[in-house]
Amino acid sequence: MTPQQYLEKHFINVYLEDAVTQLLEHKDETQKVNVYNFMADYFQSVKNGKHTLFRSYSYVSATPHNRASMVQTFGSWLRRVATNGELLSIAEYHSLLKLICPDFPLSIVKKAARIVLMDDATDCSMSFTDFLYAFQLQFVYDEFLTTTKDIFLGFHDKGRRNSTGSITSRPVVVPTSETEKSEEDTKPQESTSLNLPIDSSSFLSTLLSVVEKYMNDNTFSVERIPPISVLEKILKNSEKITYYEFLLALTKSDDLNKSIGRLLPRMEFAKIHNLAGTETEVVR
Numbered sequence: 001m002t003p004q005q006y007l008e009k010h011f012i013n014v015y016l017e018d019a020v021t022q023l024l025e026h027k028d029e030t031q032k033v034n035v036y037n038f039m040a041d042y043f044q045s046v047k048n049g050k051h052t053l054f055r056s057y058s059y060v061s062a063t064p065h066n067r068a069s070m071v072q073t074f075g076s077w078l079r080r081v082a083t084n085g086e087l088l089s090i091a092e093y094h095s096l097l098k099l100i101c102p103d104f105p106l107s108i109v110k111k112a113a114r115i116v117l118m119d120d121a122t123d124c125s126m127s128f129t130d131f132l133y134a135f136q137l138q139f140v141y142d143e144f145l146t147t148t149k150d151i152f153l154g155f156h157d158k159g160r161r162n163s164t165g166s167i168t169s170r171p172v173v174v175p176t177s178e179t180e181k182s183e184e185d186t187k188p189q190e191s192t193s194l195n196l197p198i199d200s201s202s203f204l205s206t207l208l209s210v211v212e213k214y215m216n217d218n219t220f221s222v223e224r225i226p227p228i229s230v231l232e233k234i235l236k237n238s239e240k241i242t243y244y245e246f247l248l249a250l251t252k253s254d255d256l257n258k259s260i261g262r263l264l265p266r267m268e269f270a271k272i273h274n275l276a277g278t279e280t281e282v283v284r
Contacts, residue, residue, distance in 0.1 A: 009218065011062070015046055015063075023038055051066075056101070071140065071262050074097065075263055077100060084274060087127055093112075093135075108139055112137075115244060116130045133269075136260065137250050137251050141225065147210060200238050230253050251266075252266060
């Protein structure tokens with residue numbers, strides 16, 4: 001691995017550039033900034049996951065560490081929201097997210113809601129626990145989920161011929177921070193296909209072959225994809241599975257949650273969160 005590849009893989013330049021930008025902004029406000037102390041405080045904040053609060057979406061989504069830190073902040077700051085089984089709407093969860101990230105896009109919130117509601121009746125309300133763990137999956141692995149959706153739809157497209165007689169196919173999107181994120185809702189025909197089951201073993205085989213291609217890239221960060229052991233555990237336990245059943249299983253995986261390392265196990269979180277007014281910390 002070259003030095004440049006190392007910097008790219010671990011997003012070092014993202015933090016260095018942001019630190020310098022923040023430093024210059026502070027120097028404009030006051031001339032009494034100690035550069036060494038400022039840089040030390042900045043990177044200590046990054047290490048502790050306290051650096052994404054009130055930052056732009058472009059920054060909080062720039063690295064896997066930033067995304068996981070955003071999830072931790074959301075879970076910690078809003079631990080008293082919707083206790084005792086209270087349900088909130090998509091619009092309400094979006095408003096809450098904008099309190100800590102002013103330009104947070106509605107599209108991510110809608111995608112997370114579809115996981116909870118199985119792509120059905122997205123105007124329904126959800127518990128905070130259900131939404132939080134779906135949000136964690138969607139936000140941390142957004143590009144990977146786009147890839148899995150394209151693979152899933154490809155299974156339904158396979159064998160269908162268009163009017164010219166050629167086999168339809170779908171490009172697989174490599175999950176990177178530069179991946180263009182669609183703001184559009186799922187198309188009706190795609191929604192139908194995503195709720196139809198496919199063979200789990202075939203899906204796993206295709207998914208693993210795509211993951212292997214990612215891993216051959218020296219600049220690819222493994223934090224952008226769920227652990228292979230988690231994918232295998234879910235897909236080897238069922239003969240057939242729909243796209244949203246797959247995503248829902250991922251949100252309920254304690255192994256996946258542990259690998260991200262920011263929230264308590266789901267059942268433990270739900271138990272604590274339902275104690276209204278609790279002072280107990282609900283994130284790691």
